[in-house]
Amino acid sequence: METRELRYFIAVAEEAHVGRAAERLGMAQPPLSRAIAQLERRIGADLFVRAPRGMTLTLAGETLLREGRTALAAVEAAERRTRRTVATPGPAPVVLTAKAGASSELMAKLLDAYAAEPDAVDVEVVLSPPGHQALMLRDGRADVAILHRPFDDLSGFDVDVLNVEDQVLILPAGHPASRATSLTVAEATSIPGLPTPRWPRLDGTYPEGPGPELRDLTQVLQLVRLGRAAIVMPESARVNVRDGLAVVPVSDAAQVTTVIAWPPQSVSSGVASLVRTASRLFDAPRA
Amino acid sequence: METRELRYFIAVAEEAHVGRAAERLGMAQPPLSRAIAQLERRIGADLFVRAPRGMTLTLAGETLLREGRTALAAVEAAERRTRRTVATPGPAPVVLTAKAGASSELMAKLLDAYAAEPDAVDVEVVLSPPGHQALMLRDGRADVAILHRPFDDLSGFDVDVLNVEDQVLILPAGHPASRATSLTVAEATSIPGLPTPRWPRLDGTYPEGPGPELRDLTQVLQLVRLGRAAIVMPESARVNVRDGLAVVPVSDAAQVTTVIAWPPQSVSSGVASLVRTASRLFDAPRA
DNA sequence: CGGCGCCATACCGCCCGGGTATGACGAGAG
DNA sequence: CTCTCGTCATACCCGGGCGGTATGGCGCCG
Known part of the structure; x- marks a missing residue:
């Protein structure tokens, strides 16, 4: 064929x-x-x-x-x-891809620490829409990616776990539900007047449903602040939470695992050293 | 391209x-x-x-x-x-590949237990030369494989660990070295008069070296029995040891991990149930 | 029952992939 | 130094196949 x-x-x-x-x-x-x-x-x-x-x-x-x-x-x-092998005669730069807005704190720490390494090479960061990171790794547009289970398909990659966290519901400040100390997923997604926003699929179309159609985190938070939506997110998203928003833990939501992933048989020394730095910095349990 | x-x-x-x-x-x-x-x-x-x-x-x-x-x-x-999807209208049979002569006891148990499952499908076992199992899995000739770390390249596969074992030296009975209670790799591979046999590479050629060129386990054991060679193997190979052979543990040899491996995104229900049976039967630590 | 939407077939032209013959070029022998 | 050999590149031709246009077959729907 x-x-x-x-x-x-x-x-x-x-x-x-x-x-x-x-x-x-x-x-x-x-x-x-x-x-x-x-x-x-x-x-x-x-x-x-x-x-x-x-x-x-x-x-x-x-x-x-x-x-x-x-x-x-x-x-x-x-x-x-x-093509990229020949393009650069010096040490090959590394292309790292991550979801825009996610794990930003972790990535900042990683890039800072890596830049201080003696064998560090250039890292080109490509922020791409949710779900595209794995594709970019598979088709060679990226050398290494920050991915999140269970959202991304990790199959076929080598990975190191960097972080495991619970999820929280982000909702408008002052909403009655914000007084709860904890909610279940069922409760969090069925609050009257606060539908769950819909995200585009990989092909750009949206699933059916009642919630508004959205494209990035900023839009979502703005909409939540306006009292039109509520959304379940990893708790590291708290750093984006400012005035007008409230946060409630969601007890039975799936844990979100942040990993650094790279293609098997990668021979890039830049990828290897970046991964080494990441494991040394975070090195979370394999849960 | x-x-x-x-x-x-x-x-x-x-x-x-x-x-x-x-x-x-x-x-x-x-x-x-x-x-x-x-x-x-x-x-x-x-x-x-x-x-x-x-x-x-x-x-x-x-x-x-x-x-x-x-x-x-x-x-x-x-x-x-x-091609194989359409060939069989009924439940799709599963092609399992393994190295001839390795893990035979484990495989026998697995196949027996699986055949007794209610949802069992036909399993076609393909015994292929050492190192070819991963290739067969990669190019679709097999659906699932029994592989051994560190010998096989597991990258890109989903795996379940089935067994972890140490290695032993198999040498002619009565040889002076057989009286040792334990040997190091360096000692085991430098016994005068007992060179390590050479195995063919994937392309069929042999690496350079002093030992005899061999192709399968039977040949090796025969040669050892004749006092012409000694070989380091996983200790499960003891089941093949009969008269004329002695076994000595090798203390610092790499542990051998037996895994069941399948391609990521496999949707074969036969593969899934076979893997489930294997994990239930053996389920070794992830060492 | 006519028109439409969609896929298949028919036919044609040209590009490209494969063949043979031959050239270019460096290494090694004498 | 030169002849020869081994190896890859170039020149040229031919045929199959891929892509184009025109048109047919065939359900659905109005």
Whole structure:
């Protein structure tokens, strides 16, 4: 199978529509139809069921979509890292990616401590939207990432645990519920008049639901301050809490684990020393 | 980058010789030369240094070889698993791979216990040469594997630890060294007249050294019995020890960890239940 | 029942990947 | 110093395949 075929397949699978997929790929519809048919013949299995409105995946198609995405990311990573190998004759800089607004205190400490190391190399920090960090690590755009269980998919990475914390509910100051000393998740997410905001999925669309659609932490906190929402977050988010906000522990929420993650078989000495610094600084239990 | 280009590059890199690589790929030399040159142009970096005798990798080339191998394996895995998804309409059978002769007792227990489970599916056991298990898992020929640290590269897999054990020296019965109650690695591998056998590397070639070249456990034990060799092995290999052999603990040898490993994002329910059975049966400390 | 939306088929042209023949170039032998 | 050999690169040709346009088949819906 060629990566071109894989790209075509993934486009059609994601759009569920040959015409739109062709447009996205910058080509005409018929050759794409033919390429998909050829792929199905070569694989020896139907990948789509042709419905009168678009196409949907078969079981085999779902397998290929899941595995093919990581495979394609691996190929892109190989190409990207090869390019970067030659670009810099000196010590290779390290690209670190993290979710904008999360673990900022921890990252500041890490970067300060690392810069003081004798073997430190340049660290380029890339703040990307929630959920994109793992993708960037998989396709070679980043060398190392700060990720959070259970939100990010850590599978396939080597990781070191940096921190484990509980979650809290952030809600408008003065709201009756803010007088509680502790809440359950069920209680926290069903307070009348304070719906849970919705975050965009990886493809930019929003899940269905009653809450407002939001894109970053600042927006959320502003909305909470206005008495229009409440949100459950790791307690390290307290550092962002100023006037107008109240915080209540959520007793039964999943613990959030902050990890530093890097691709297996990484040979970058910069990544290795950065990870070493992180483990020395934080080195939390493996919970 | 297309997988075809990647295959070509890997062939040339491994052979360090365009002519031989072309032969191995079943094509003529000139188009292969051209393909490599095109790849270098597209990547924007020299991958080889042209020497009068063959070609050697640059730094960028080494990166592409390392990352490209896993990427290519991922693409092949995607294709293979897609084929296998459709092949069987019923519950999907599971392919388990393990090193021939290793952990046989543990595997027997596991397979017996699993077969008795209510949700058990067919398990196809593939015994392959040492070191090939991880490859098979990476390229989709197997769904789950029994691996051994520190010998196998576990990076990128999800694992459960099943067993941790020390290593012992197996030597001819009656040999003076067999009267020792314990040996160090240095002592065990430098007994006059008892060289350590050499095992083939993944590509089938042998490392340099004084010991005999061998291919499987039976050969080794026979040679030891004949007084021509001695070998350090995990102590579970004692079950293979019969007349004519002696066993001495090796105090400072690395502990051997037996794990069950599977690809991340595996969705096979068969793999999941097999792993569950294994953890329940053995569930060793995570040392 | 007509029109529409969507995918498949038919057919064509051109690019590119593969083949053969040959050149360039450095190493080593004499 | 030169001849030869080994190795990779270049030149050139050919054919398959990929992408393009035009059009057909076929459910759905109005």
